[in-house]
Structures are given as structure tokens and as C-alpha cells.
Amino acid sequence: xxxxxxxxxxxxxxxxxxxxxxxxxxxxxxxxxxxxxxxxxxxxxxxxxxxxxxxxxxxxxxxxxxxxxxxxxxxxxxxxxxxxxxxxxxxxxxxxxxxxxxxxxxxxxxxxxxxxxxxxxxxxxxxxxxxxxxxxxxxxxxxxxxxxxxxxxxxxxxxxxxxxxxxxxxxxxxxxxxxxxxxxxxxxxxxxxxxxxxxxxxxxxxxxxxxxxxxxxxxxxxxxxxxxxxxxxxxxxxxxxxxxxxxx
Ligand SMILES: Nc1nc2c(ncn2[C@@H]2O[C@H](COP(=O)(O)OP(=O)(O)OP(=O)(O)O)[C@@H](O)[C@H]2O)c(=O)[nH]1
Ligand SMILES: [Mg+2]
Numbered sequence: 001x002x003x004x005x006x007x008x009x010x011x012x013x014x015x016x017x018x019x020x021x022x023x024x025x026x027x028x029x030x031x032x033x034x035x036x037x038x039x040x041x042x043x044x045x046x047x048x049x050x051x052x053x054x055x056x057x058x059x060x061x062x063x064x065x066x067x068x069x070x071x072x073x074x075x076x077x078x079x080x081x082x083x084x085x086x087x088x089x090x091x092x093x094x095x096x097x098x099x100x101x102x103x104x105x106x107x108x109x110x111x112x113x114x115x116x117x118x119x120x121x122x123x124x125x126x127x128x129x130x131x132x133x134x135x136x137x138x139x140x141x142x143x144x145x146x147x148x149x150x151x152x153x154x155x156x157x158x159x160x161x162x163x164x165x166x167x168x169x170x171x172x173x174x175x176x177x178x179x180x181x182x183x184x185x186x187x188x189x190x191x192x193x194x195x196x197x198x199x200x201x202x203x204x205x206x207x208x209x210x211x212x213x214x215x216x217x218x219x220x221x222x223x224x225x226x227x228x229x230x231x232x233x234x235x236x237x238x239x240x241x242x243x244x245x246x247x248x
Contacts, residue, residue, distance in 0.1 A: 003087040007034045010073035013043040014094040016210035024100045036061045037073040071183030090162045095208035098160040105201045106162035114167035115191040115198035118160035122202040129207035148227035170194035177236045181223035
């Protein structure tokens with residue numbers, strides 16, 4: 001029996017990217033379902049998503065009232081995936097930075113692991129069209145997160161990843177308080193802390209195709225602090241039974 005996989009993309013002003021992206025995801029082998037979480041994008045991404053949903057049975061959209069952030073978008077979507085008994089979920093940006101051609105590799109990796117990370121730093125650095133300053137910042141941030149948290153991954157902040165149902169159940173979704181990049185580190189840390197296996201598969205990451213970047217300086221700063229909180233035990237582990245049992 002084939003796995004039931006839900007691909008999730010939070011969107012905020014991705015109108016110029018979504019239509020083609022959805023088409024490619026829905027044509028990917030594996031009959032993947034595709035869920036977009038739109039935070040009432042001013043550019044009308046939500047309306048476009050509704051239109052796509054009307055003609056594509058495997059596509060749907062969750063509308064939220066305003067910009068509530070990437071972390072909470074994933075939390076809601078993953079909770080829905082658990083309720084609907086999906087075998088795995090994939091997180092993917094809606095700006096073509098995460099090329100859907102890697103989706104089968106991410107799904108395939110779950111044969112050996114409960115977390116499969118699409119990694120930019122597995123064979124050197126595979127990032128295309130980033131300014132040098134951003135490249136250096138991301139490479140340093142990753143090395144930093146890896147050393148401080150002790151996670152065995154080259155790409156600790158990757159947002160392109162597949163988690164099995166087992167991983168989603170183990171990490172205690174409702175307990176996660178972090179957002180943005182910190183959320184992406186947090187998610188991986190919880191999987192590792194729960195004693196589950198994570199692997200990386202190489203991806204080439206490209207700069208967004210269209211639209212505006214939404215990362216902010218406070219957000220980057222927070223993601224520098226999160227690894228220390230984990231290391232020092234100051235980070236909010238929440239109620240996750242497996243995580244706390246593992247640590248105590
Ligand atoms: N629903 C929702 N989606 C968001 C929010 N912030 C960002 N996104 C989406 O999350 C994904 C990643 O955000 P990006 O703006 O691409 O962030 P980034 O990749 O760090 O930066 P750039 O690629 O340079 O823009 C994209 O699909 C965004 O549209 C949000 O508050 N709510
Ligand atoms: Mg992006």
C-alpha cells in the first residue's frame with residue numbers, strides 16, 4: 001500500500017508562484033495531497049488557492065484571518081494531518097526555493113528515518129542566487145545551531161523536510177511555542193530528543209522566484225538564541241511526554 005502524504009505550504013503573498021507550483025506538486029508521482037495555509041494574503045493568494053481547489057481534488061486551502069506566522073501555520077496543518085491519519089507530512093516553501101522535484105526523495109527517505117531533511121549543506125553549499133552576505137549568514141547560523149544543540153544535521157534550519165506520523169506524534173505539536181526559523185530548529189530537535197532517526201538528502205536551494213522576502217531581523221536574532229535555550233534546558237519543552245521522558 002502506498003503512503004498517504006500531505007505536502008504543506010504556508011503562503012503569504014505568493015500569488016505569482018502558487019499556480020504553477022500546485023500544478024507541479026499535484027503531478028508529482030505518489031499522489032501527494034497538497035494543503036496551503038494562507039494568512040489572508042493581501043495579494044489574493046487565498047482566492048487563487050480557492051480557485052485551484054475547485055478544479056483539483058487533491059488540493060485544498062486553510063484560510064486564516066491574518067498573518068499568524070509560519071510556525072503556527074505548520075502546527076495547524078500538521079495537527080490536521082494527524083487527525084486525518086496521513087502517514088507523513090512535508091513542509092515546503094511556496095516560492096520555488098524548495099523545488100518539488102525533490103519530493104520523491106523526501107518521501108523515499110522515510111523508509112529509513114522519521115525525519116528526512118532536504119539539506120543545502122550536504123555536499124558543500126548548494127544554494128543558488130543568494131547574496132554572499134545571506135549565504136554566509138545562513139552557513140554560520142547552521143554550523144552554530146549544530147554545534148550548540150548537538151544535532152547531527154548539516155542543515156538545521158531547513159524548511160523543506162518530511163516527518164512521519166510517528167515523528168509528529170512523538171514531538172507533541174501543541175507544546176511547541178517557537179515560530180519562524182526557531183520553529184524549524186525546534187521541530188528537528190524534538191524528533192532527535194524523542195530518540196527517532198533523522199537523515200538528510202541533498203537539495204539545491206534557489207532564491208525565491210517572485211515576490212518579497214518576509215524574514216525579519218528580530219526573527220534571525222531569535223533563531224540564534226533558540227539553540228542556547230535548548231542546550232541550557234531553558235527552552236520550553238511543553239507537554240511532550242516522549243521528549244521529557246528522554247531528557248529526565
Ligand atoms: N501562512 C503564512 N505563511 C508565511 C508567513 N510568513 C512566511 N510565510 C510563507 O512561508 C514560506 C517561507 O517564507 P519566505 O518569505 O520565503 O522566507 P524565506 O525563505 O526565509 O525568505 P525569502 O525566500 O528570501 O523570501 C513562504 O511560502 C511564505 O509565503 C506567515 O506569516 N503566514
Ligand atoms: Mg523563501
